[in-house]
Amino acid sequence: MDTIAAIATPIGTSGIGIVRVSGPRAIEIASRLFVSASNLKEFASHRAYHGKLVTPILEHPTQGDEKSYPYHSNTSGAREGEPIDEVVLTVFRAPFSYTGEDVVEFSCHGGIAILRKALGAVLDLGARLAEPGEFTKRAFLNGKIDLAQAEAVNDLIRARTEGARRIAFSQLDGAISSKVRGARDRILGVIAAIEAAIDFPDDVDEPDRARLESEISAVRQEVVSLLSTFAAGRIFREGLRVVIAGRVNVGKSSLLNALLRHARAIVTPIPGTTRDVIEESLEIHGIPIVALDTAGIRSTDDPVEKIGVELAERTLESADLVLMVFDISEGINQEDLEILDRLADKPTIAVLNKIDLLPEEARGLQKEEYVGRLGRSLPAVWTCASSGQGIDELEDAIAETALREAMVGPGEEAVVVTNIRHQQALLSALESLDNALETLSAAQPIDLLSVDLASARNSLGLITGETASDDLIDRIFSDFCIGK
Numbered sequence: 189m190d191t192i193a194a195i196a197t198p199i200g201t202s203g204i205g206i207v208r209v210s211g212p213r214a215i216e217i218a219s220r221l222f223v224s225a226s227n228l229k230e231f232a233s234h235r236a237y238h239g240k241l242v243t244p245i246l247e248h249p250t251q252g253d254e255k256s257y258p259y260h261s262n263t264s265g266a267r268e269g270e271p272i273d274e275v276v277l278t279v280f281r282a283p284f285s286y287t288g289e290d291v292v293e294f295s296c297h298g299g300i301a302i303l304r305k306a307l308g309a310v311l312d313l314g315a316r317l318a319e320p321g322e323f324t325k326r327a328f329l330n331g332k333i334d335l336a337q338a339e340a341v342n343d344l345i346r347a348r349t350e351g352a353r354r355i356a357f358s359q360l361d362g363a364i365s366s367k368v369r370g371a372r373d374r375i376l377g378v379i380a381a382i383e384a385a386i387d388f389p390d391d392v393d394e395p396d397r398a399r400l401e402s403e404i405s406a407v408r409q410e411v412v413s414l415l416s417t418f419a420a421g422r423i424f425r426e427g428l429r430v431v432i433a434g435r436v437n438v439g440k441s442s443l444l445n446a447l448l449r450h451a452r453a454i455v456t457p458i459p460g461t462t463r464d465v466i467e468e469s470l471e472i473h474g475i476p477i478v479a480l481d482t483a484g485i486r487s488t489d490d491p492v493e494k495i496g497v498e499l500a501e502r503t504l505e506s507a508d509l510v511l512m513v514f515d516i517s518e519g520i521n522q523e524d525l526e527i528l529d530r531l532a533d534k535p536t537i538a539v540l541n542k543i544d545l546l547p548e549e550a551r552g553l554q555k556e557e558y559v560g561r562l563g564r565s566l567p568a569v570w571t572c573a574s575s576g577q578g579i580d581e582l583e584d585a586i587a588e589t590a591l592r593e594a595m596v597g598p599g600e601e602a603v604v605v606t607n608i609r610h611q612q613a614l615l616s617a618l619e620s621l622d623n624a625l626e627t628l629s630a631a632q633p634i635d636l637l638s639v640d641l642a643s644a645r646n647s648l649g650l651i652t653g654e655t656a657s658d659d660l661i662d663r664i665f666s667d668f669c670i671g672k
Contacts, residue, residue, distance in 0.1 A: 191217065192318035192326075193310040195303050196671035202298030207306045208671060209294075209315060210287045210323055215279065217313045218292040220244060222277050223269075233281035241272045241294055244312045272309060273302050287323055288330030321668025325661070328653060335653030335664065336364045339607055342668050343425060351424045351474020355604050363603045364610065367414060368651045371617075374407050375645045379638055386635050394634060401628050404641070408621040411648075414605050415614050420591050421606035423508075427469075427476035428590055431503055433531070434513035435485060435523045439541040442573035443513055444468065444481040447583075465503050473587040480507075485527050501530075509590060510536045511582075512566075517545035520561045528562060537585050538568040543577065609664075613650040620644035 191211030197204070209217060224239030231237060276295040285291040296302050311317065319325075321342070328338045340359035347353040359365075381395045432440045445451050448468055466481040482500035504510065510531050514524055528536070540558055559568045567585050571578035605611055624640040649655030 191315040192322055193307060193315040194318040194323075194671040195307055196293070196323075197298065197303075199300055199303070200298070201300070205296050205298035205303040207294040207296065207303060207310060208291065208318075208323065209310055210285070210289050210291045210318075210326060211315070212290065213314060214290040214292045215281075217310055217315055218277060218279075218294075220313060221309055222275070222294075224277075231277075231279050233279055233284060236276050236278045236295075238274075238276055241275045241296065241306055241309070243270045243272060244309050272305050273297055275306075283330070286332065287326040288332045289326060318670060319665075320670050321665035321672060324668060324672055325665040328661070333360075334362075334365050335656055335661070336368070336607075336610065336651050337362060338653075339609075339664060340364075341672065343606065345669070345672065348427070348469075348476045349424070349471045349474050352476065354474070355421065355424050355606060358603065359606070364414075364605065365652050367410065367603055368648050371407050371410050372645050372648045372652075372654075374403060375641050375648075378403050379641050379645070382634050382638055382641075397628055397634070400634070400637070401625065404621055404624055404628070407644075408618065408625070411614050411618050411621065414603065415611065415618065417604045418606075418611045421604040422608075423475055423590055424604070425606040427478055428586075429478050429480065429506060429508045430511060430586065431480045431482060431507035431509070432511045432513060433482055433485065433500065433504055433527065434539075435515075435527060436483075438513045438515040439571075439573045440513050441466075441481050443511065443539060443541065443571065444479055446571075446573045446576050446579045447472075447479055465499055472583045475587060475590060477586070504530065504534070507534055509586065510534045511539050511586075512536050513539045513541050514558070515542050516540045516558060517542045520558060525562070528564065532564075535589055536564075536566055537582070537589055538562060538566045539571055539582065540568055541571050541573055543570045544572040544575065610651050613647050616650075617644040617647035620647060 189212055191209065191213040193207060193209040196206040196208040221241055221244060222237075222239050223242050224237055273296045278293045278295065280286065280291040280293075282288060282290045294306055296306050307317075324333075324338050324341050327333050328335060333341075337360050340356050343356035344353065344360055347356050378395075378400060382400075384392045385394045432443055434440055444466065448470055465483075468479050468481075470477050470479060480503055482503050485500055512524075512528060512531065514520060538559060559566060567589055569578055569582045569585050571582060573579075605614065620640045620643040624637050624644070627636050627640065628634075646655045650660070653661070
C-alpha cells in the first residue's frame with residue numbers, strides 16, 4: 189500500500205525528464221505539488237495538464253507529530269509553494285494505469301537538479317523511493333501483465349538491435365505467454381479427465397489411453413517447438429561474438445573496417461601490424477554483433493607480437509562464429525590449414541579475400557577448388573575488403589550461419605524463446621511430459637500420470653508467474669532499472 193516514486197528517465201541533461209509516482213496517495217501528493225487553474229482531484233484519467241510544480245504545501249504537523257514529514261523541504265531554505273519547474277502532469281487513475289494503481293507523472297525539463305528537486309518534493313509528502321523494477325512488479329502483482337511480459341519489458345528497454353526489439357515486443361504483446369497458457373490448459377484438461385475418472389469411477393469412464401497419449405504428445409511437441417527457438421533467441425538477445433582470424437597480412441583489419449563501414453583498425457602492408465584485439469559492436473540483419481579483429485597467428489620471435497598471437501588464440505576460444513580469412517592471391521598454404529584445424533568445433537565462414545588480385549574469369553572456377561582444399565565443408569564468400577566488394581554477401585552468410593539451426597530467420601515474425609529461465613522451465617516440463625508418456629507406454633495405472641502432468645504444468649507456470657515463488661519474483665525484478 190506504499191506510494192512509490194522515482195525518476196523514470198536516464199539521469200543527465202535532456203529536453204524532458206519524468207518523475208513517476210504510483211500508489212494510493214499518488215493523486216493526493218500531486219495535488220499538493222501541482223498548481224494550475226483546475227482542481228487536480230477533478231482531472232480526468234489519461235489526460236495531460238500544464239502547470240507549475242512547487243515545493244510541498246505541507247499541512248504543518250502538530251506538536252509531537254514532527255516525524256510526519258521527515259524530508260520537510262523548508263530545511264533547505266525553500267518556501268512552501270515556491271516554483272520548482274514548469275511541467276506537464278499526466279494522470280492515470282486505477283485500474284487503468286501501467287501499475288493498476290493511481291499513477292501520476294511529472295514531465296519536467298530534463299536537468300538533474302530539477303529532477304532531484306521534484307523527486308525530493310514527492311518524497312517530502314510521504315512517498316518512498318521505488319525499488320528497481322517496482323513499478324513493473326506492481327503491474328505484475330496487480331494482474332496487468334504476467335511474468336514473461338514483465339521480463340519482456342526489461343528486454344525491450346535493453347534491446348540493441350531491431351531484431352531484439354521486435355522479439356521483445358512480441359513477448360510483451362503476449363506471444364510466449366499465449367503459447368505457454370495454451371499448453372497448460374491442455375495439460376489441465378488431461379488432468380481433469382483423469383481425476384474425474386478416479387473420483388467418480390461409477391459415473392465417469394477411464395479416458396482412452398490412445399487419446400491421452402495423443403494429447404500429451406501434442407503438448408510435448410509444442411514445448412519442443414518453443415525450445416528449438418532458444419538458440420536464435422539467445423543470439424538476438426545477447427548478441428554474437430564474431431572473431432576475425434587468419435595468418436598475417438591476409439586482410440583481417442581491412443575486413444573489420446569494411447564491416448564497420450569506417451576505418452577503425454590500422455591497415456598497412458607490413459605483416460604483424462595488429463598486435464592487440466580490436467573490439468567493435470555492430471548490427472547485422474538485426475543481430476547484435478561484437479566483431480573482434482585479432483593478430484595474425486604465426487610463429488614469431490618478436491616478444492610483443494608473440495603476446496598478440498597468444499591473445500588471438502585465447503579470443504578464438506570464446507568465439508560464437510569465426511571469419512577465417514584467406515589471401516587467395518597466395519593460395520591456401522599449410523599455415524592456413526593449421527589455423528583452421530584449431531577451429532574444428534567452431535562455426536566458421538571461409539572469407540576468400542583479395543579477389544581483386546585474381547583474373548575475373550578465374551574467380552567462379554576457383555571458389556570450389558579453394559573450399560575443397562580446406563578439408564571441411566564451409567560456407568565461403570569472395571571478398572575484396574579494401575573496396576567493400578562481397579561484404580553484403582558476407583553479412584548474409586553470417587546471419588544464415590548463426591541462425592542455421594533455429595526455426596526463425598532474420599526477417600521472420602515468430603514466437604522466440606530468449607530467456608534462459610524460460611528455457612530451463614520448458615526443459616523441466618519436457619522431462620515431466622516424457623515421464624508421463626513412459627508411464628502410459630508401460631501400461632501403468634493412469635492415476636500415476638497426474639503427478640507428472642501436474643509437474644509439467646507447474647514448470648510452465650514458472651514462465652508466466654502462476655507458480656513462481658516470491659524469491660524468484662524478487663530476483664527477476666531486482667535486475668530492472670529504478671523507475672521502471
